Amino acid sequence: MNWTGILSDGVRAGLGINAAIYALAAVGLNVQFGYAGLWNFGQAGFLLVGGYGTAIAVSSWGLWLPWAVLVGIAASILLGLLLGVPTLRLRGDYLAIVTIAAAEILRIVVNSTKVQSVTGGPQGIGGFANWFFDHNPIARGRYGFGTITYDQRQLWVTLVTWVLVALASVLVALLVHSPWGRVVRAIREDEDAVRSLGKNVYSYKMQALLLGGAIGGVAGIMLVFDQQFIQPDLFQSAITFYAFAALILGGTARILGPILGAIAFWFLVEGADSFLGNAVDHNFLGVGHLVDPTQIGTFRFVLVGLVIMLLVIFRPQGFLGSRQEVMLGEQ
Amino acid sequence: MPKAGRVVVVFGLASISALLSGGRAHAVTTTTTTSTASAASIGGMLTVDNHPVPGVRVTASRGAAEVGHAVSDRRGAWRIGVPGPGTYKVALDVSTLPSGVRAERPELAEYRVFGSFAQSAGFTLSAGQSKAPGGQSRLDVFLNLFVSGIRFGLIVGLCAVGLSLIYGTTGLVNFAHGELVTFGALIAWLVNTMSSGPKLPLVLAAIIGMIATGLLGATLELGLWRPMVRRRSGASGRMLVSIGLALFLRYIYEVIFKGAPRSFRQYAAPSPVKLGPLQSPVRDYVIMAICLATLLVVGTMLRRTRLGTAIRAVSDERDLSSASGINVEGVTLLVWISGGMLAALGGVMLGMGSQGVQWNMGFRLLLTIFAAVVLGGLGNPYGAMAGGLVVGVASQVGTYWLPSDLQFAIALVILILVLLARPQGILGVRERIG
């Protein structure tokens, strides 16, 4: 068994681009779910419109990439408006169902043959992020320590994403520690009380939904930058559930919760993948007879499911949360 | 179908092949270094007017070298394993297409595979100039879609009633309900077809599947939900646990049963019977009759029996019911058992259709079930039945105008439109506004 290999696979993933993208998506969810108590189960849809908005703005309209990124962000804000207007006046369950439904609709629609000329259908769109990689200031080579290395391309996109995570987190921190944050946290506790004090609850919920959605849109943009490619299959609803898992793992309604959660989540997932791969190759503890090597990817989902369940049941506050300020427990 | 018998159709049916890959899309390969074999593959469904096109040869090649080929099966499905990420040429062998069917673009010259997972590739097939298979008129096509919509809607209704009852009595939006549907179908399939098993006829197998799923529902209630409720877990915490549970169960199914769809020993490929303009196999009418009868029985039981009254009482006022001597925990347990059994029946009925029994069949249906439940008003079992019919018919009939790869989206769009107009659902009572 190559234990150091397993460990470094885990660490590489924990610091890598996926962790950064999911951290960003989870920061958005933290605004919506953690602070405002909004059940957005369609974060994948916000990533999708962010990504497609940017890709289409470049490929179809020929926009300069930085403008296209703004188009992507605007698209995810627009999605938030479309979803929020009908549902934010209703009970929270409705938002949950409508957001997940909308995310699936979007994925099906961009996949459809009817819009293939714009979205590329199942084949997707490629090559729209050249500008981003052309402006990579990092010289060719491999960077890192020990066995954990990244090439200049990976390092560039990963660094930029982590910087965005930091910026988003600072913004969220400033907001939640302001009177605005006080209103939003109060809405999570009891909307009617906040309404009775003259606050327009609907408007605050909308703001939280849009802010979280815009951050999700940025996550989607970085996801497709990293791929240099966009395709409907990238935006499965599993993204949302992963991001939720990361958020709960780290702790909801905590500034660093989604970041630590995403790092830990990807460390666990890739570490477990690597462990299983190794165990199959070396027939560790007889695993080789039990596990079909092509199914290692499947086991990760079993693991993620188990982690979500156990966490919510036994430690709903995650790594950082305090038991008192968590909405998963007593209500 | 629209325009002069030209039948626009399919593809890598999004909801099937995409979900086959089950979200592994972001298992980005650049950061993995494990030495395991690549699971990358390209696949799709070949159909014309919802009829599968079997026996078509598809090849994938890189440069001049062929890396794999596949022949579409009885369901029109094909899948080719490829060595890993990269750009491939995927081509249909047009000589293997049935006469009268042609491919709009038989070759995808630069198909990009970018991860170690199952990807979908679409080929649009169209039937020749003169007529669609079976020579149906446009009205006939519409009527047939309508009937298959009713069949689908009744199945959705079966599953939705259970979900709605569970929501009503426990306040849980159960994201793992689809896994109950799958469980019932998988158990029935095992009992029906496993070579070392009893190979029972499907009717018995279905009953065993229902009993097993009822037991699974009871186990979950006793082992998971009841303890959580006793520990005063909020509805939101339980909803998240149900998401974890759904992932956990679903991928265990995949580990055990692998990816491919399966069919039951009986009734798998019946020939359609002409009944006026309608062309459906007798099987489909039987499915409709069973679903309808079950829904009627459930509806009557809810209205007429003491148990039904108790269930409705708990749905309306959980605390009050408890105070007035109703055994709330007992009622909840029964709701989980019956909800599980109904879901299992729905699963078996769904598995008898053209999509077969598959590890993620319930998950694929879940959002449609949600749509039905919300349409009918959350927690209202009669509403769920009605919502199921609306969603089922609308999603099938919608394919008369729209490409059938949008079928699932139609159901969800209806959901959102209805919510806009009537947030309380079709049958729900308007709640106070905030």
Place this chain on the structure above:
Amino acid sequence: MSNSSDAVPDPILVVESVVRRFDGLVAVSVDHLAVHRHTITALIGPNGAGKTTLFNVLTGFDRADAGSWKFDGVDVSGWPAYRLARQGMVRTFQLTKALAGLTVLDNMLLGASGQSGERIVVAPFRFRWRAEERATHERALALLDDFGLSARQRDLAATLSGGQRKLLEMARALMVEPKLVMLDEPMAGVNPALVQSLLHHVQRLRDEGRTVVFVEHDMDVVMSISDRVVCMAEGRVIADGTPEEVVDNQAVVDAYLGQRHARAR
């Protein structure tokens, strides 16, 4: 007893023909009701008389099927709850809605209206709202002092007793600087020792120039502090006058007796 009921009638709230039905059942049907400025008006009536429903309708937490009402000369029928609160009509709830996950002080700060730091574009820039926040803070501390809660300002509201939560809710409502305070059963579930303190606070609200309407079904509480009493039964106003007039009113006696009879059966 106060004599402010002798003041010149100057209604702050006028209700005309308000109807609210639930599934065909008429829960509230009030032809006319006026609440006079600088008075304490008690809304009484047996259980199910429609008091809380009327409250909810007037404060924008429920919708009316018909009718209109004016607050401070402005037609506010059908306004959403938050606009009514901003207009100066603030309510409390029968089941207290202290925001349990927030500290006592945060509960209070939340009440202040028109904070610029509550706007998302201003909120990230602390220097833009720091001074304002400090002033709000001082006002909150003064009120907490009044209500005897200043020692608990750093604690989560969840840790307060039932009576303390009622006090907090009332103090928080005052942060909005309302002209009219609508209290829904402020004494319900409060330990008797605290009732006197609560009543004292209610009277002080009036003496500070505010108007108070409160829902109560205990007649004795009502008699001691109210200037006017409105009695509802089966959704209608059946009596409206001074406490003495209302307590002698046959319809009121019947309504209460009827309920007692029903209970005995």
